[in-house]
Amino acid sequence: MRVVVTSDVDGYAADLLVGKWDSIRVLGLATGSTPVNVYGRLIQRYYDGTISFRTKRTFNLDEYLGLAPNHPQSYRATMVRDLMQYVDLPDERFHVPPGISDDYAAACTAYEDDIRAAGGVDLWVLGVGVDGHIAFNEVGSARDSRTRVVDLAESTVAANVSYFDDSDDMPTQAVTAGVATIMDAREVLLLAKGAAKADAIARAVCGDESADTPASWLQSHGNCTFLLDSAAAAGIVNSAGADATRAPGAGGREHSIEFLD
Numbered sequence: 001m002r003v004v005v006t007s008d009v010d011g012y013a014a015d016l017l018v019g020k021w022d023s024i025r026v027l028g029l030a031t032g033s034t035p036v037n038v039y040g041r042l043i044q045r046y047y048d049g050t051i052s053f054r055t056k057r058t059f060n061l062d063e064y065l066g067l068a069p070n071h072p073q074s075y076r077a078t079m080v081r082d083l084m085q086y087v088d089l090p091d092e093r094f095h096v097p098p099g100i101s102d103d104y105a106a107a108c109t110a111y112e113d114d115i116r117a118a119g120g121v122d123l124w125v126l127g128v129g130v131d132g133h134i135a136f137n138e139v140g141s142a143r144d145s146r147t148r149v150v151d152l153a154e155s156t157v158a159a160n161v162s163y164f165d166d167s168d169d170m171p172t173q174a175v176t177a178g179v180a181t182i183m184d185a186r187e188v189l190l191l192a193k194g195a196a197k198a199d200a201i202a203r204a205v206c207g208d209e210s211a212d213t214p215a216s217w218l219q220s221h222g223n224c225t226f227l228l229d230s231a232a233a234a235g236i237v238n239s240a241g242a243d244a245t246r247a248p249g250a251g252g253r254e255h256s257i258e259f260l261d
């Protein structure tokens, strides 16, 4: 795992994606507040003619259970607002797990099949929850978990309820890509900003690989970067030292740390 600490998470992430653009056929995306400005930068690069989405395919991590695609707080509608309405990705190449289905088990299997049929995800952009969740793989999620229906943790509901006008409308379940679905991606870029994420990041990078902190499973992904601001990196810096270039990980593993400013 590579850890990069920078005051410009959005700019670094956008530059990294644009730099690899031609080799990314299938892009995995996250919702949530963290990547929104990265998507804003990608929209700028689309408008200035640097990149096009026309031949890309995208898969989102998750969707609230019970929300129709056109519900304003559905993750599909959020992605349309934050990115898709501005760029030239054909609608049929934009995939989000189903929020509504007659048969969720079959729909989750179909989502995995669609990813596989597309050739797998080249790079998956992730955020992380304050409890260390990735996608909606909450605490307790196994490394071999696949796309499925899950219960949301109380901390996840608390972190997202403000997006809903009426708190009773906030779903307490979701359909999420699994840990194994994410681990299958050829590259993973996890973004974290702010002090609220520092504990989860420290456990994910320096703790044991365990279902107690689902993001820790990424330690054994062969091509994973954690891109952090200094507040989110504070817990790692406490264990490794501000000028250290390696952070300890599980099983005697060490992770490189680069401080860009």
Ligand code: F6R
Pocket (backbone or CB within 6 Å): 029, 030, 031, 032, 033, 034, 035, 061, 062, 126, 127, 128, 129, 130, 133, 134, 135, 136
């Ligand atoms: C969203 C997702 C979640 C978020 C996480 C952080 O698709 O998969 O894991 O990335 O809850 O959310 P923010 O970025 O709002 O702090």
